[in-house]
Amino acid sequence: MPSETTDKNNVTKPAPAGRTLQNNDAMLSVRGLKKVYQTDGGPIEAVRNLTFDLRAGELACLVGPSGSGKTTLLKCISGLMAPTEGQVLLDGVQVSGPPKKMAVVFQEYGRSLFPWMRVRENVELPLKNQRIPKAERDRLVDEALEAVGLSHVPMSYPWQLSGGMQQRVAIARAVAYQPEVLLMDEPFAAVDAQTRADLEDLIRTVWKKLGVTILFVTHDIDESVYLGERVIILSSSPTVIQEDLVIDLPAERDQLNTRSLPRFTELRHHVYEQIQLAKAGHRPAAAAR
Amino acid sequence: MDNTKTARRRPTKELLGIAGIIGFLLVWEVIPRVGIVDARFLPPASEVILALVRDFGLAAFWLAVGETMLAWLIGLVIAVLAATLLGFIIGSSAFLRSFTNSTVEFLRPIPSVALIPLAVLLFGVKMESSLMLIIYASFWQIFIQVLYGVADVDNVAMNTAKSYGLGQFARIRHVVFPTALPYLMTGVRLAASVALILAITAELVIGSPGLGREIALAQSGGAIAGMYALVLATGLIGVLINLVMRFVERKTLSWHSSVRAEVIV
Amino acid sequence: MKILKGIGYAVGLPTILVLFWAVATAGEANFFVPTPATLLATFAETWFGDRILSDVLPSIGRLIVGVTAAIIIGIVAGLLIGSVKWLRDLTEPVLEFFRAIPPPVLVPVLMLLMGITDSMKVVVIISGCIWPVLLNTIEGVRAIDGVLSDSAHTYGITGRARIRHLVLPSAGPQIMAGVRQCLSIGLILMVISEMFASSSGLGFTIVQFQRSFAIPEMWSGIVILGLIGVAMSFIFQFTERRILRWYHGLREVENAV
Numbered sequence: 001m002p003s004e005t006t007d008k009n010n011v012t013k014p015a016p017a018g019r020t021l022q023n024n025d026a027m028l029s030v031r032g033l034k035k036v037y038q039t040d041g042g043p044i045e046a047v048r049n050l051t052f053d054l055r056a057g058e059l060a061c062l063v064g065p066s067g068s069g070k071t072t073l074l075k076c077i078s079g080l081m082a083p084t085e086g087q088v089l090l091d092g093v094q095v096s097g098p099p100k101k102m103a104v105v106f107q108e109y110g111r112s113l114f115p116w117m118r119v120r121e122n123v124e125l126p127l128k129n130q131r132i133p134k135a136e137r138d139r140l141v142d143e144a145l146e147a148v149g150l151s152h153v154p155m156s157y158p159w160q161l162s163g164g165m166q167q168r169v170a171i172a173r174a175v176a177y178q179p180e181v182l183l184m185d186e187p188f189a190a191v192d193a194q195t196r197a198d199l200e201d202l203i204r205t206v207w208k209k210l211g212v213t214i215l216f217v218t219h220d221i222d223e224s225v226y227l228g229e230r231v232i233i234l235s236s237s238p239t240v241i242q243e244d245l246v247i248d249l250p251a252e253r254d255q256l257n258t259r260s261l262p263r264f265t266e267l268r269h270h271v272y273e274q275i276q277l278a279k280a281g282h283r284p285a286a287a288a289r
Numbered sequence: 290m291d292n293t294k295t296a297r298r299r300p301t302k303e304l305l306g307i308a309g310i311i312g313f314l315l316v317w318e319v320i321p322r323v324g325i326v327d328a329r330f331l332p333p334a335s336e337v338i339l340a341l342v343r344d345f346g347l348a349a350f351w352l353a354v355g356e357t358m359l360a361w362l363i364g365l366v367i368a369v370l371a372a373t374l375l376g377f378i379i380g381s382s383a384f385l386r387s388f389t390n391s392t393v394e395f396l397r398p399i400p401s402v403a404l405i406p407l408a409v410l411l412f413g414v415k416m417e418s419s420l421m422l423i424i425y426a427s428f429w430q431i432f433i434q435v436l437y438g439v440a441d442v443d444n445v446a447m448n449t450a451k452s453y454g455l456g457q458f459a460r461i462r463h464v465v466f467p468t469a470l471p472y473l474m475t476g477v478r479l480a481a482s483v484a485l486i487l488a489i490t491a492e493l494v495i496g497s498p499g500l501g502r503e504i505a506l507a508q509s510g511g512a513i514a515g516m517y518a519l520v521l522a523t524g525l526i527g528v529l530i531n532l533v534m535r536f537v538e539r540k541t542l543s544w545h546s547s548v549r550a551e552v553i554v
Numbered sequence: 555m556k557i558l559k560g561i562g563y564a565v566g567l568p569t570i571l572v573l574f575w576a577v578a579t580a581g582e583a584n585f586f587v588p589t590p591a592t593l594l595a596t597f598a599e600t601w602f603g604d605r606i607l608s609d610v611l612p613s614i615g616r617l618i619v620g621v622t623a624a625i626i627i628g629i630v631a632g633l634l635i636g637s638v639k640w641l642r643d644l645t646e647p648v649l650e651f652f653r654a655i656p657p658p659v660l661v662p663v664l665m666l667l668m669g670i671t672d673s674m675k676v677v678v679i680i681s682g683c684i685w686p687v688l689l690n691t692i693e694g695v696r697a698i699d700g701v702l703s704d705s706a707h708t709y710g711i712t713g714r715a716r717i718r719h720l721v722l723p724s725a726g727p728q729i730m731a732g733v734r735q736c737l738s739i740g741l742i743l744m745v746i747s748e749m750f751a752s753s754s755g756l757g758f759t760i761v762q763f764q765r766s767f768a769i770p771e772m773w774s775g776i777v778i779l780g781l782i783g784v785a786m787s788f789i790f791q792f793t794e795r796r797i798l799r800w801y802h803g804l805r806e807v808e809n810a811v
Contacts, residue, residue: 527654
């Protein structure tokens, strides 16, 4: 979402601070992305200049203060919205509408599932729409529901389930779709703490099992460090990349031990500091990297 | 992000709406002029609007409008009072609700126009005939909404009120009434348009005084442009009633956080 | 026991009312109100003969054709107008005006344009009861949740699949509310078109009874109109409950919170 801040246009553009790869290695590339909203009160610059790459099979978290244009960025990446400048490449192909090999899980689970369809039908619909044969479809839906631990409720309606379970349905739908890239827009911001921990572990498990590339947007610092292999820290609006941080925690993570590692605390501390700096208006030096 | 879009497009929206009206009038103007429909049966828009403007200068026109609106108002007020009173009494008691349910469900779908012969028999071509139809039709709209509203009262709020020792009357005044008010207002708004339909119907079919009778007279007397002008006038009154009722609803419920959607009842 | 109680509630008040009616009309003959027995006998002999074929069924047939056409045209046009923003803005004031015109005034207008024919009566019904369906469909399509729409979009659900799986079900509750209004307006227009301009049909027959002071027959006509209204209401409720089962469940859950 755009914030009220409209910066002067003649500030020098900061250099892209995100990590980039050789063309062939990147599954998802964001290049010089800029989004300006036209309003009655003049243009609002929500995202200024973002460049970063995601390797195939990477799990990266995108964290930033509220109002830092996270949702705008995600809408541009998912092809729901055209950027003002710059481009998004999925597997080398420019994104101009929602690509087939991408799935999105939204924060508002109550509003992203079809309330007139049962759990199973919700998961099945995108596959049906792709004309995948019935037997194959059934297998994919069963596996996806199994993976998120919902094999027992296929005939319920989503609104009969708790919030956490509804979000599991949304994740199952994304998993069954067999995307190469999975975008998640603050998916656990509206569920309670215990459910949230379970869902975080679920994401790690699904990620390891399927080898899918995941971009996970969150405003929760702990969550970003716990989940990600890498944390991309955004500045406040108009958004640039504050820092692109590698999370060198062991691959096997669990809620109790990982969170009590000294390294976890250090990383969390670091991300927290960077976000405080971002909120205070500090920008990375123009040629930091 | 959607707000920004609508904010930018607002002026265009109104312009488009005006363009739509002008376009409609142009089509209407052209159809009889090029002879798609005989101009004797569908005069061009300009002629009809001229006739309507002429009507605005006639005392007889305003008298007819006055008669229609008077029947509308009296009928609506009686229906609101009766439906509110009965709705609150029956709605507050689980026994009365179950006891009257089958009768209500049977009486409500009876089309009010079925009462036309009875009204003629009882009152002839007087305003009472219109009133009977108006009251019958509007009553159910409001009554059902009030029943829903009273049933919608939050149990926690009710128990809180009880635990603070509020008596029966105070509970109705402070808990039941505010909850049911949005429903009541929706009912009144729906009833207001229904009442107009029935007022015009009674005048048209029975011949009680008002705009409907003028339409029937204009039609049988061959004053075709005049008839279309009166039809336009009833549409304008309908729009006016809608606007006023929406305004009243918003004013009354300004304290209410949500603008209620109509429930399917 | 519970069923018995239910039946008791359902027939209790109607029984009391009929008894009251019987007692009130029992004494000397009342000119305006027949006794329940007279009404019942008159009802059978008035409507169970030739009139079923000559008046009742043709009226109901016109009603069904008109209402069905209005619902289909209303939904199709509503889907189109609701999905295209500029079209919505362009047509909204004109449509609101048409909705505000009391439908019965269409009877003299269409009588003039089409003459007194069966198709005129059907067109009266269509042109009177299309507006609630049309405007409610437009509003329902417009109000589709943004997140839900984005979800469908990201999963490649577009075009006809979008209409079938997203737009129609999402607008369903609004459309059904419009259909309900459409049905009652349709019945009203069926009666009026026959009262005003006809030589047969239910509306015409009932007015004839009243003019010739055949009071019990007139009452039996009111009863049959009432029965048609009640039957339509039952059919509607039954259908609506089936189509919108999810919606009523969802509302219950929301209200319970």
